[in-house]
Amino acid sequence: MVWNIGQAYIAELPKMTKEFLRSGYSIEHTNEICNAIKELAPDFVLLQEVPGPETGFKQFSDLMKCSGYAGVLGPAYRFQDYVGHVAIFFKSQTPDRVENLEQAIVAHVPESNLTLSSVHLDSYDPNNAKAQLALAVSKLPAERAILGGDFNMPAPQAHRVFKNLGKPFVSGTSNFAALTGWFGFHQLDGIFVSPDLNVKAKILRKLRWGAMDHCPIFATVDDKPS
Numbered sequence: 382m383v384w385n386i387g388q389a390y391i392a393e394l395p396k397m398t399k400e401f402l403r404s405g406y407s408i409e410h411t412n413e414i415c416n417a418i419k420e421l422a423p424d425f426v427l428l429q430e431v432p433g434p435e436t437g438f439k440q441f442s443d444l445m446k447c448s449g450y451a452g453v454l455g456p457a458y459r460f461q462d463y464v465g466h467v468a469i470f471f472k473s474q475t476p477d478r479v480e481n482l483e484q485a486i487v488a489h490v491p492e493s494n495l496t497l498s499s500v501h502l503d504s505y506d507p508n509n510a511k512a513q514l515a516l517a518v519s520k521l522p523a524e525r526a527i528l529g530g531d532f533n534m535p536a537p538q539a540h541r542v543f544k545n546l547g548k549p550f551v552s553g554t555s556n557f558a559a560l561t562g563w564f565g566f567h568q569l570d571g572i573f574v575s576p577d578l579n580v581k582a583k584i585l586r587k588l589r590w591g592a593m594d595h596c597p598i599f600a601t602v603d604d605k606p607s
Contacts, residue, residue: 382423383529383572384588384597385501386414387430387465410591411441417588419448421599424472425490426450427499427529427572429595430465433457438466445470453479455486458501467499467530485517485530496521500530510534514542522575523548527602529572531595536571543573550575553582553600572600579603 411432418426431454432438438454445452452470467486469476476488485500498517502510510533521528528550532539536552543550550573574580582600589596 382418382421382425382597382599383427383499383570384414384418385429385531385570385595386593388592388594408440411437411444413590415441415444415448417597418445418450418470421585422472423599424474424493425495425497425527426452426470427497427527428452428468428470429499429501429531430458431468433464433466436464438468449473451475453486453488455499456481456484458484465501467501469497469499480520482516482520483513485513487517487520494525496526498526498528498530500528500532502531502533504533507534507538511538511542514539515546518543518546518548518550521548524575524577526550526575527572527578528574529570529598529600531570533569539571539573548575551580553580553598553602570595570598572598574602577605579605 432441442452450470450472452468453476455467457464457466467484469486469488471490474490474492477491478489480487484502485498487496487498489496498521500514500517502513514532517528553572553574572580572582580600580602582598585597585599
């Protein structure tokens with residue numbers, strides 16, 4: 382599962398944005414997020430715009446723990462006053478290796494022999510976003526890898542990065558999951574897997590409330606027949 386759980390950030394409207402940020406990590410909001418994840422019960426959750434240590438990660442992590450998940454917190458996406466981290470949460474499995482990159486986290490899970498990465502790429506500098514994606518992809522193996530997050534670029538650009546690195550990852554949706562609400566014309570969120578895996582994904586458009594500007598993607602991933 383991939384989900385950017387943050388609220389809309391509108392740089393031109395700083396007062397309204399601060400209200401969004403204040404409500405974004407409220408106990409009500411985090412409860413709804415955790416309850417939705419608990420009901421869907423994915424094995425892994427690749428999250429973006431998660432609260433950091435100063436803004437409520439322990440509270441969020443404790444709620445997720447009650448739902449049967451343990452997580453690792455990665456680097457922060459920062460823009461002006463906005464700070465939101467990437468994270469990966471695991472149900473009944475524990476990573477043996479975790480690496481923090483620029484706006485990405487990579488973790489290997491020995492029980493299923495999968496390498497996972499949650500990314501939240503630069504939304505204001507396309508070249509920097511491509512560099513961040515290239516770094517994350519370079520850390521993933523060519524097999525048994527899952528990459529998901531808020532890419533902040535059109536899907537064809539992401540595929541060009543994969544091709545240049547010799548890792549033809551495939552997408553779980555026909556394109557990226559379209560944002561709903563504030564910026565409905567953008568397509569930013571996605572999930573990709575290495576070619577040895579099958580992936581079927583669907584966008585859960587009903588799981589968006591308040592000032593949230595992203596929908597989660599729920600994916601089923603399994604091995605391709607040998």
